[in-house]
Amino acid sequence: MDETKGGPLGNQQESLNMTKVCESIRELVLVRNTDELLLRLLQKASSLGQAELASFLIKDQATGDLRYALSLGEKADTLKDRLVRKGEGVCGLAAETSQNIIITDTREDPRFNSEIDKLPETEIKSLMVVPFRVERSVFGVIYLINGPGKKAFSLEEFKLVQTLVNFAELSLERLILVKELNQLEDYDSLTQTYNPKTFFTYFQREIDRCQRYGYDLSLLQIDVDYFEKIIQTFGQEAGDRVLTNLSFILKKTTRRVDLVARIELNKFLVLLPDTGRAGALKLRERLLKILDTQNLRSTGIPYTVTIDVYSESGTEAAKFYRLPQINAWINQIKNRNHKRKYPTPGEELAELVLSTLLATKKQIVS
Numbered sequence: 001m002d003e004t005k006g007g008p009l010g011n012q013q014e015s016l017n018m019t020k021v022c023e024s025i026r027e028l029v030l031v032r033n034t035d036e037l038l039l040r041l042l043q044k045a046s047s048l049g050q051a052e053l054a055s056f057l058i059k060d061q062a063t064g065d066l067r068y069a070l071s072l073g074e075k076a077d078t079l080k081d082r083l084v085r086k087g088e089g090v091c092g093l094a095a096e097t098s099q100n101i102i103i104t105d106t107r108e109d110p111r112f113n114s115e116i117d118k119l120p121e122t123e124i125k126s127l128m129v130v131p132f133r134v135e136r137s138v139f140g141v142i143y144l145i146n147g148p149g150k151k152a153f154s155l156e157e158f159k160l161v162q163t164l165v166n167f168a169e170l171s172l173e174r175l176i177l178v179k180e181l182n183q184l185e186d187y188d189s190l191t192q193t194y195n196p197k198t199f200f201t202y203f204q205r206e207i208d209r210c211q212r213y214g215y216d217l218s219l220l221q222i223d224v225d226y227f228e229k230i231i232q233t234f235g236q237e238a239g240d241r242v243l244t245n246l247s248f249i250l251k252k253t254t255r256r257v258d259l260v261a262r263i264e265l266n267k268f269l270v271l272l273p274d275t276g277r278a279g280a281l282k283l284r285e286r287l288l289k290i291l292d293t294q295n296l297r298s299t300g301i302p303y304t305v306t307i308d309v310y311s312e313s314g315t316e317a318a319k320f321y322r323l324p325q326i327n328a329w330i331n332q333i334k335n336r337n338h339k340r341k342y343p344t345p346g347e348e349l350a351e352l353v354l355s356t357l358l359a360t361k362k363q364i365v366s
Contacts, residue, residue: 021160024048025167034175038070041168045130045142046072048164049157052146053122055079056132059095059140066091066141073145078120089116094129095138100162102128104152119145126152130165134172188262190240191247196329199261199269203326206273210317218280218311219320220270222250222287225304227266234301241299249290253283263329277311284309 024044031037038056046054053073057066064086068079087096090111094101104126106112117124122145130142142165147153186198194202210217224230224242231239243266250260250270259271272280284307291305312319320326 020048021163024164028164028168028171031171031175034172037168037171037175041132041164042070042072042142045144045161045164048160049128049144049153050148051144051153052150053079053119053144055143055145057084057091057095057141057143059138064096066095069140075120075122078122082119089113090127091117091129091141091143094131094141098131098133098138100128100130100158102126102153102155102158123150125150128153128158128161130162132165133169134176191243191262193247193251193268194259194261196261196263196332199259199263199271200326200329202259203271203320204330206271207317207320209273210313211315214314215274216276216279216311216313217317217320218272218275218277218309219323220272220280220284220287221308221310221325222246222268222270223306223308224266225306227303230301230303238299238301242301242303245294245299246291246303246305249287249294253287253290263325267325269325275311276313277309280309280311 024047027040027044028037031040042054042056045051051073053071053075055068055071055076058069059066066084066086068082068084071077071079084091086092090101090103093099093111101111103109103112106114106117106124106126112124112127124145126146128144131138132140132142142161144153144161147157186194188195206217209215224246227239227242230242243262246268247260247262250268254260254270254272257273259269261269261271263269270283272283275283287307288305310320310323321330
């Protein structure tokens with residue numbers, strides 16, 4: 001339940017019109033990362049409330065404590081990494097109850113505790129706290145202190161800040177979704193190894209690095225033998241078990257700098273930077289030994305693999321492009337990149353909504 005008791009709307013508050021709100025929302029929608037989102041949100045919220053001091057307190061999901069993660073104002077440096085214990089003070093109350101709070105006179109409101117809520121070098125006369133939620137859980141709070149000239153915040157300012165925070169929550173969910181989608185685009189959904197597009201992007205970078213610095217580079221091509229027969233005999237689910245087991249062994253056995261990708265139904269590539277043929281052959285033998293002892297026990301299916309090894313060094317690394325499998329995928333990627341890119345429906349919808357909001361405001365002003 002929101003606490004909505006506020007002070008009168010002053011002349012300065014009347015200037016906070018819909019155009020300013022729409023411009024703030026537009027900036028939030030266009031941000032590219034979470035750090036920029038939180039900074040812009042705090043800047044815009046502070047501007048809307050004309051606050052003397054504005055802070056974003058992030059909630060520790062394990063302890064419930066709040067930490068001053070970002071602050072704006074003359075006294076901002078005094079608040080860096082300051083802690084508010086779980087449930088303590090006005091900020092703790094807002095974080096635990098997920099309610100929006102405005103206090104127009106701290107001397108008259110019992111929720112304000114002068115001992116717990118006090119801040120160094122700052123006299124708090126009025127405040128507003130708006131929880132910032134992610135998937136309905138409080139992620140942190142926006143905390144604004146003292147309106148212009150230390151006057152009380154108004155109800156209008158309170159509602160504007162709430163609206164801004166709500167849009168910022170949606171923007172954060174969008175950023176999270178985009179990040180998840182990008183990760184899905186990078187990985188094969190079944191094996192969680194790189195997909196061909198991502199793999200060959202890194203592959204070309206490694207070849208360029210080898211040609212420039214004279215490094216060694218090796219490539220393993222792993223094919224599951226008689227994979228179609230495995231599916232025909234044991235079923236699709238068994239085939240998936242074989243692929244997930246093989247990908248697990250490949251990721252477990254290789255280094256963090258090595259790149260493992262599934263490029264076809266039953267074919268994997270492993271790129272080994274700074275590795276000569278001797279090192280690649282050693283890894284090949286190790287993989288075959290592990291598979292010989294573990295594949296049946298892990299999957300219930302006695303599958304085997306064929307591993308081909310390719311190694312080059314320095315300028316000779318360009319010879320990798322002559323491999324039929326590599327050449328085919330590089331050509332596919334080039335063809336895709338030449339295609340014209342159109343805006344996604346989501347981008348068009350966002351532009352339409354913002355345009356409509358701004359157009360509506362112009363009609364109201366006129």
